[in-house]
Amino acid sequence: MKEYSVIGRPIPQVDSVSKITGRVKYVNDFVIPGMLHGKILGSPYAHARIMRIDTTKAEQLPGVRAVVTARDFPMVKFGIPGLEDELAFATDKVRRYGEAVAAVAAIDEATAEEALDLIDVEYKELPVVLDVEEAMKPEAPKVHEHAKNNIGFEVHHHIGNVEQAFKESDYIREDRFETPMALGASLGPRCSIADYDPISNQMTLYTDDVRPHLQLLGLARILGISEKKLRVIRPIVAGSFGNKGLIYEVCLPAAFLSMKCGQPVRIERTREEEFVHTRSVQPVVTYFKTGVKKDGTLVAMECRHLGNSGAYLAMGPRAVLINVGVFDVLFRCPNVKFDGYVIYTNTIPCGALRGISNRALNFGQQCHLDMLARDLGMDVVDFFLKNARQKGDITSARWKLDSCGIKECIQEATKASGWKEKRGRLPATRGIGFAAAGHCAGSRYGSDLSTALVEVDDLGSVRVISGRADAGQGSGTMITMCVAEELGLDVEDITINEITDTWFVPWEPGNYASRGTIQQGNAALSAARDVKHQLFKVVAKKLGTTPNQLEAGNKHIFIKGSPDKNVSFLSAVKEYRDSGKQMPLVGRGYYDPPTEDLDRNTGEGNFSIAYGFSIQIAEVEVDIETGKVTVLKVIAAHDCGKVINPLILNGQSEGSISMAIGTALFEEISYSEEGKVLQTSYADYRLPSVWQETESDTIWVESIDPHGPYGAKGITEVIAIPATAAIANAVYDAIGVRIKKTPLLPWKILHGLKEKNRV
């Protein structure tokens, strides 16, 4: 295997120094001269008709500079292209608690808040529906007039003949599972500053969105401002986990307020608002039916997937379309049936959380199959190995697995965890559980073109310009390392733009769907190669050879096999300049993977250039007196393609496991009967604390993907998924109680124990 000088090294993230010294500026820290402070008035009802809005008193309050409602601007619907159903401000009715009705800009937050109290809105309450299965009943309140039985979207993916296959199965199992909305709940609350210049009709938006360029396109359409007149500036993002992508709830009111008063307007959410509004993985109800042969061979897999999209479709359709492919990404099965429904309710609209809604499907499926294997008297690991996908497989949704380390991951994880020795042999109240996940490792969402520039000035300084939106996962460091490796330089020799400014940074869709590594990495790599080749031409002449005989390394360019015949990188740049070539030396790079969008009716399509896999084995201890579950240890084996930076990867893995522990044990957004969000603080929405820090052992399986930079694949989503089911399976192993609805709260455990003892 080729030896690398930078790739594979545990290098601290390139922007870490600014973070540990407190110098880094998030959008929350930005101050624009003349900046006003905005607040959004949310509906106090989850479902109500708006009869009247009177903003007169608020407008008259000293210090108030602008009040906006749906009357002030033409309201353009936004959402999934073709299925747009959402507005910046509610017009005729509100469909969820907290839905924006008006917004105020004032000289300070306190004044803006006071003004909110002065806005007089008359509502006529309507019946509320929160539960997805209730919403599908004919007599349920209608959230949108056009949606019969509140079905907003559906997808049907049928391969083979499931009905026939069930008849031919030796054994069939059916289960129902439920998962609530769980949040990224990153520490940095959402914040935007909109700065509109009415003379030139130009808008500058400071954002924390992880898709700045896409946000620009979306906003231009909604605001009615030319794309050329919109500029989006994205400083370092304070955590996202999928919760900060293409969601307009903060930036749109700020933009409209700024357009109304011609001054910069900042809106930062309070933590309470974060909990009431954050769009994340949707609540899902799943029904599974699986048929197998006696030896465990999968014959038929069926899933009915009811996604609670909330008040608007938002990411709901996207989530279910991706779950079509997720359904059999891990297994070979000839007959597959997936029926997905996206249902409107009076709750928070669907967003994404590390894997969009994969974790909802995964929890059910991995628990269901654990039980199925137990029913068969099989070790679940053997069941997985028997049916696991392999490199070269094309799934029923046409996902093309050009690299696939599932089996290696299973072998490594079972070995490291002592699975064979521990399974069924741990002391009472202790258990061990297994789960697997597969997810896209760089998927498209419409355009998937990433571009980058590598610029070398005449002092030899190398700058990478990339439109990524790093939210802490280290994409900037990954890109820098790829460029350094390619140019034979050190990471310290290279700088990368910290801020993405759409006026100066070339097109880049952003950081979602684990696409940073492959798409952005490849684009930067291609720009670095462009620079290298331009230098090689000049150096070849000087060394009396041809460019293809040259290599870059150790800050030099030299003849392959004869490192002493070299020119330093710096001299090469001088040579380039002196040879009359134009400076700065610029490398242009792009990457546009040969993938396809998902079919809207079937969810089929090879929409990701690569797919990542993660196997996790959890050991738990259950306190049967209190019902508390303690996760003792998680062994994780991830197929990441290739390790670019082990320090970052291990950090990602530990954080992912922690998040999955939270989803398994504590975290949920729930509602009162009237539809109010109950968890409105970190005290009530319980993230894992330092006391839930768990021993983890991470193994990286390098399957070397043919498409990724140096063989690497994106992993931030897939690694955050399986531990939740692994924990639930371990709890079953420990006490024989199966909890089919996350989180595994202590009273559910105790209730389960009582039920079990009664039987």
Add this chain to the structure above:
Amino acid sequence: MMVIKLATKEQIELTVNGQFYEVVVKTTESLLDVLRNQLGLTGAKKGCNVGECGACTVIIDGMAVRSCLVLAVTANGKSITTIEGLAEGGDLHPLQEAFLQYGATQCGFCTPGFILSAKALLDENPSPSDEEIKRAIEGNLCRCTGYTSIIEAIRAVAGSSKKK
């Protein structure tokens, strides 16, 4: 005879990172807001503004304190250390160095609070046990790291080789 002075603004004196400041503050303002908005020290973060996340932690007279829960006016005369005051003479504080080397910062929003909570601990107890480290940072939330690297970084500075 009691004199009641109803002030909506008041001038206070603060020593922040060794620098003396006279600041006029609104009596309703938190110390966090004054540090961020008036002194430009944005290293203290507003993560929740109700004392539940720890991102606003600063050190006041040697103690780690939630600056969002302190009215600035009540901090009159106090000596405060923020994250900006840790690196001396261009050198990183050992805790900062360790956070860097152990990858204990990802998105970074919680990092200043963790470092200052850890500093207050180590100033008082230079070789804490893992239990003591956890107790010192139990009120600081981090969503990115899962805490392992943070504990390792603090442990490295504490010089304690103890494994949990």
Add this chain to the structure above:
Amino acid sequence: MKFEYIETTSVDEAVSLLGRYEGKAKLMAGGTDLIVQMRKRAIKPEYIIYIGKIKGLDYISYEDKKGLRLGALTTIRALEKSDEVHMRYAMISQVASQMASVGVRNIGTLGGNLCNASPSADMAPGLIGLSALAKIVGPGGNRQILLEKFFTGPGTTVLDKGELLVELEVPLISSRTGATYLKHGMRGNIDLAMVGVAAVITLEEDMDTVREARIVLGAVAPTPVRARQAEAVLKGKKITEEDIEEAGHMASKEARPITDVRAIAEYRREMVHVFTKHAIREALKRAKSV
């Protein structure tokens, strides 16, 4: 947040200010509860009277004959770290160390925690278990009442207009007394208690028979409550496991828990049973150890 801020440096002044702004003012000490409630707009006082600068209310003093006196402005952190408290009233420092986080304990005060009167507050059950007395100053002079009688409901106390809490007095503890407070939070101490149980058990000279037992429950009723029937089960007995079981059972019947975002009522009731038993066992163990 909108309020007028008034700073005071004496108890008398605070009393007179409270009288002047009756019903419109709130006292602030550490502010860790009050500021949160104001930020969440749960309360909107017009005046904040800051008492943190009053001298002489921040003390921990112990006298062999009288016991422990704690000034209302003593921080939770000071209680946690005081050697005096730790040596003689270990439960109090144990309770203090289980509250919130260091960053909050460093400014939050004993008086503030008690006067905030949250049903789930940790300080009250233990101090009630130790028969603490609350010293109150008001326009009509001083009075002292049992802390047990201090709380009247969630967020409300017996403090009358113009009154403030200035001191907690904790009587001497017999060498044959064992005390403990167990807190059950979902993730650990940083969580508010789903259930809190304090047990204080004093043995007869035979070191076996229970002379007095106090069981105090937190977070399972509008105020901290004594589980008197559970106490009655233990009193005068050489305690057996059956007695402990019975006491736990009685305590869970005496609890009046509600379902909220933190836990369901049924679970809380069950946990009263579980933690009462653990607390009794631990208190007994401590009472018997010399």
